[in-house]
Amino acid sequence: MRIRGGRLPIGRNPAGASDEGTSNEGAAGESTSAEGTSGEGTSAEGASGEGTSGEGGRGDGQAAGGRGPAGAGTLSSPWARGAAALLAGALPALAFPAPGLWWFAYVALVPWLLLIRTAPSPRRAALDGWIGGIGFIIAVHHWLVPSLHVFIVLLAALLGLLWAPWGLLVSRLLGGAPSASRAVAAVVVVPSGWLMIELVRSWEGLGGPWGLLGASQWEVAPALRVASVGGVWLVSLLVLAVNTGAALLVADRAARTTAGVLLVVCALSVAAMSAWAPRPTSAGTVRIAVVQPGVVEGPGSVARRFDRGEELTRSLEGRGVDLVVWGESSIGAGAWERPETARRLAELSRRVGADLLVNVDARQTDGSGRSGIFKSAVLVGPDGPTGDRYDKMRLVPFGEYVPARSLLGWATSVGKAAGEDRLRGDRQVVMTLPDGARGLRIGPLVCFETAFPDMSRRLVRDGAQVIVAQSATSTFQHSWAPAQHASLGALRAAENGRPMVHATLTGISAAYGPRGERVGSPLGTDASAAEVFDLPLARGSTLYGRLGDWPVYGALAALAVLCAVEGLRALRRPAPGPPGPPARTAHGSPGRPGR
Numbered sequence: 157m158r159i160r161g162g163r164l165p166i167g168r169n170p171a172g173a174s175d176e177g178t179s180n181e182g183a184a185g186e187s188t189s190a191e192g193t194s195g196e197g198t199s200a201e202g203a204s205g206e207g208t209s210g211e212g213g214r215g216d217g218q219a220a221g222g223r224g225p226a227g228a229g230t231l232s233s234p235w236a237r238g239a240a241a242l243l244a245g246a247l248p249a250l251a252f253p254a255p256g257l258w259w260f261a262y263v264a265l266v267p268w269l270l271l272i273r274t275a276p277s278p279r280r281a282a283l284d285g286w287i288g289g290i291g292f293i294i295a296v297h298h299w300l301v302p303s304l305h306v307f308i309v310l311l312a313a314l315l316g317l318l319w320a321p322w323g324l325l326v327s328r329l330l331g332g333a334p335s336a337s338r339a340v341a342a343v344v345v346v347p348s349g350w351l352m353i354e355l356v357r358s359w360e361g362l363g364g365p366w367g368l369l370g371a372s373q374w375e376v377a378p379a380l381r382v383a384s385v386g387g388v389w390l391v392s393l394l395v396l397a398v399n400t401g402a403a404l405l406v407a408d409r410a411a412r413t414t415a416g417v418l419l420v421v422c423a424l425s426v427a428a429m430s431a432w433a434p435r436p437t438s439a440g441t442v443r444i445a446v447v448q449p450g451v452v453e454g455p456g457s458v459a460r461r462f463d464r465g466e467e468l469t470r471s472l473e474g475r476g477v478d479l480v481v482w483g484e485s486s487i488g489a490g491a492w493e494r495p496e497t498a499r500r501l502a503e504l505s506r507r508v509g510a511d512l513l514v515n516v517d518a519r520q521t522d523g524s525g526r527s528g529i530f531k532s533a534v535l536v537g538p539d540g541p542t543g544d545r546y547d548k549m550r551l552v553p554f555g556e557y558v559p560a561r562s563l564l565g566w567a568t569s570v571g572k573a574a575g576e577d578r579l580r581g582d583r584q585v586v587m588t589l590p591d592g593a594r595g596l597r598i599g600p601l602v603c604f605e606t607a608f609p610d611m612s613r614r615l616v617r618d619g620a621q622v623i624v625a626q627s628a629t630s631t632f633q634h635s636w637a638p639a640q641h642a643s644l645g646a647l648r649a650a651e652n653g654r655p656m657v658h659a660t661l662t663g664i665s666a667a668y669g670p671r672g673e674r675v676g677s678p679l680g681t682d683a684s685a686a687e688v689f690d691l692p693l694a695r696g697s698t699l700y701g702r703l704g705d706w707p708v709y710g711a712l713a714a715l716a717v718l719c720a721v722e723g724l725r726a727l728r729r730p731a732p733g734p735p736g737p738p739a740r741t742a743h744g745s746p747g748r749p750g751r
Contacts, residue, residue, distance in 0.1 A: 237271070237280075238287050244268035245288030245319075249295035251372035253639030261372045262398045269346075269403040272323050273330040281331075285323020289316030289353075296367035299635030315362060318353045325349045330403060339404050339414040345718050347396030348711035354392060355708055358608070360550045365607045366640075369395050374643040380650035380672035381430040384698040387609050387651050389707040397422050436653035436670040436694030442596055442622060443690050444667070445469075445477040445510075446659040449486075450684025451630065458488035461661070462497075468686040469504045469512070475688055478596060479589060480504075482514045483661035484531070484603050484628040489518035498540045506538040511589055513600065515626045517578075520547075528579040531556070533600040533626055535587050544588075547581025548602040550611070584611065586618045601625045606641070606658070609705070612648040616701055621693055623648060623656040630662040638664045638681050646672040653698040655691040670694035 231237045244267040251261035268288050275281035293312040300308055326349075329342035350369070358365035370391030373379035382391050401422070404415035449464040465482055472480060491497045505512050514534055521527045531551075535544040556578045589596040599615030599622070606612070606625045615623060625645065629638045642664040649656040650672030657667045663681035667689035668674055676689045 231271075231274075237284070240271055241268070241284045241287040242291040244271055245291030246295035248292060248369060248372075249298075249367075251369075252296065252367065252636065253643050254636040256375075256639075258372050258374075258376055261369060261395050263402055265396070265399040266403045266406065269326055269330060269399065270407055272326040273403070273407060275323070275327050275331075278324055278327060281323040281327035282320040283323070285319040285321070285326070286316050288323075289319030292316075292319070292367075297363075299632045299637045303631065311363070315357055318356055322346075322349045322353060330400075330407065333408050334404065334411050336411070336414045339411045340418065341718070342404065343397050343400045343415075343418045344714050346400045347393045348714040350396045351389060351392055351708060351711040352715065354389070360608075361553065363553060364550070364604055365609070366604065368392055371640075371644065371647060374646040374672070375674075377671075377673075378426050378430050380646065381433055382426060383647055383650045383672070384435075384653065384700055385429050385433050386703075386707040387613075387700045387705060388647050389609075389705055389711075390700075393707055393711065394422055394426065433699060434696065436696050436698070439621075439693040439695045441690050441692055442479075442655075443475075443477045443688060444622065444624075444657050445472050445475070445480045445686055445688045446657060446665045446667070446679065447480060447482050447486075447686045448660060448663060448665045448679045448683060449483075450682075451633065451662050458491065462487060462491055464684065466500065466504060468684075469508060471686055472508050472510075472688070477508060477510045477688060479598065479624075480508060480510055480512045481624055481626065481657055481659040482512065483659050483665075484515045484626040485517045486514050486626075486661060487516045487518075489516065489529075492516045492518045498536070501536040502538055502540045505536055511542070512536045513587075513598070513624060513626070515602065526579060530579050530581065531602055532581075533602055533624075535589075537590065544585065546585040546587070546600045546602070547579070548605065549581045549584065550605050550608060551578055551580060552604055584614055584618065586615060586620050597621045598624050603627045604641070606644045606648055609648070609651060612652055612654075612656075613701060613704065616652040616654050616697075621654065622691060623652070623654055625656065625658045626660075627658065628661040633662055633681055638662075642666045642678065646674070651698065651700045653694050653696060653701065655693065657689065657691070667691060 231240055244265075247267065248261060248264040249255075250257045251259075251264055268284075272281050272284045272288075275284055290312045293315050294308065297308065297312075304311070326346055329338060329346060334342060354365065354368050357363060358368075365388075368388050370379070370383070370388040370393075373383075373391050373395070379391050379394075382394060386393075398419060401415045401419040404411045404418075447465050447468045449461050449468065452461040452464060465486055469480055487497065501512055501514065512535070514536060515532065516534060517529065517531045519528060520530045520532060531548040533546040533548075535542045585600065587598050587600065589598065597619050599612070599618070599620030601611060601615070601623065603626070606627070612623050623645075627641060629641055632638065638660070642658050642660075645656045645658040645666060646668045649668040649670060653670045655667065655669050655675070659665050660679075663683055664678050665687065666674065666678035667676055669692050675691055676687065679685055679687050
């Protein structure tokens with residue numbers, strides 16, 4: 157069809173015209189932008205598909221992120237699209253233990269990214285991000301359902317809001333037909349936006365850093381080397397960069413070359429870090445035993461668990477251990493208050509020839525005079541408690557305290573929330589064992605404190621040679637939680653170049669060397685046993701130990717640069733001119749062209 161005279165209305169399809177001229181796959185030069193005919197479609201400066209540049213806005217019928225197969229057909233229904241977003245957000249959970257499909261983490265986000273890029277509007281992109289975030293939180297923390305019941309849906313809905321701005325970011329950078337520069341920006345900025353989500357939800361009051369995407373790579377040696385350079389944060393960035401590059405490969409033919417190059421750059425970066433990052437040097441070995449009494453239920457279970465721990469500890473006599481570690485809450489509050497308990501523990505220490513690190517959840521008074529329920533790691537020697545004690549600083553929301561109890565106290569009636577708030581310790585502690593254990597310095601952590609990278613880093617900076625974690629996941633015995641919790645020890649060990657022991661009441665207990673490698677055989681959730689681990693000690697510091705959370709600051713800088721560039725473009729964008737006259741045919745009839 158040939159149109160003579162006049163011109164088409166800017167930013168609109170003529171009546172009866174095909175959508176092909178404004179789709180993402182429309183021919184270059186045939187689509188019209190607000191500033192004239194685009195010869196290349198959307199550049200990095202554009203916000204949408206090939207046919208419309210960011211300066212001119214979208215034409216009627218042009219999707220926000222460009223049209224794609226996912227935006228049509230079944231997913232044109234808001235309910236179907238919402239269900240797809242919920243499922244896509246849940247997929248990454250399969251990369252974590254217990255499924256442990258670590259390789260899946262590198263493509264798990266691709267369906268979610270592709271869905272968001274086809275959102276028909278920014279509002280829908282934010283909604284896709286929010287719904288996907290709800291799916292992610294519920295899937296990764298589904299084992300909390302027996303404790304929180306319906307309350308987990310409310311928590312997921314609140315935390316899922318963190319992904320709404322990320323949805324806008326994905327739509328902005330991946331929507332339409334990304335140019336080479338926009339593809340590069342996407343591989344840097346989209347992961348940076350995700351990292352900000354991980355940073356915000358790492359705040360203890362929002363549940364802590366459980367389910368960070370980089371943590372899924374805990375048994376991958378190259379990824380552990382990356383963790384020694386930039387912590388779990390850098391691993392998350394690389395996993396997201398690969399997902400973003402893979403989404404570009406699938407989404408747009410023109411961006412495949414750029415995406416392929418970016419994926420090669422990611423692979424080369426990992427290889428370089430594996431080859432050249434500082435490695436901890438050997439400094440001998442230490443023998444540490446873990447006592448796991450196993451599941452003990454029924455009347456008198458607290459006393460019977462203590463008896464079982466005592467029996468297992470006696471079996472370590474003559475094995476030359478330097479330290480014996482019991483799990484979290486290994487001694488009941490009532491038992492700890494009795495002098496007989498200290499006497500029995502001291503006798504065990506003399507018999508085994510090593511100090512015992514036990515854990516008690518009882519009313520005590522700390523150094524500042526505060527009295528209340530503390531969750532404490534206590535060192536016991538041949539003469540009884542040595543005076544070394546660490547009070548847990550970061551408590552589990554609802555499990556050990558109820559945030560804003562005056563408002564949310566009702567949670568205790570619908571789940572297993574704490575009936576009374578525990579008190580927090582005010583400082584981390586490094587304990588020194590006696591000369592018989594060569595003056596070994598240990599840094600204790602309790603329960604989910606192992607999820608916080610900064611805590612283990614602080615202990616190592618204060619001189620800890622071994623990180624020792626005491627945990628109790630018996631409430632979630634038959635879920636993914638024990639395996640996920642135990643896996644965090646590999647990351648903390650690799651980040652700091654120090655060995656780590658993870659001791660639990662009911663499993664999984666495990667040990668890791670200074671490179672994050674597994675040492676010995678872990679004790680599973682069906683075991684009631686004592687296990688001895690010969691841990692390699694190390695000296696020197698990792699790059700993460702020296703530099704800290706530098707990937708977080710890099711991600712913040714990348715987002716700041718994006719905001720600055722967008723701001724400058726907005727200031728330089730010319731005001732839209734007056735609309736052009738309607739197109740006319742050779743016979744002067746605008747309504748019936750070609751006749």
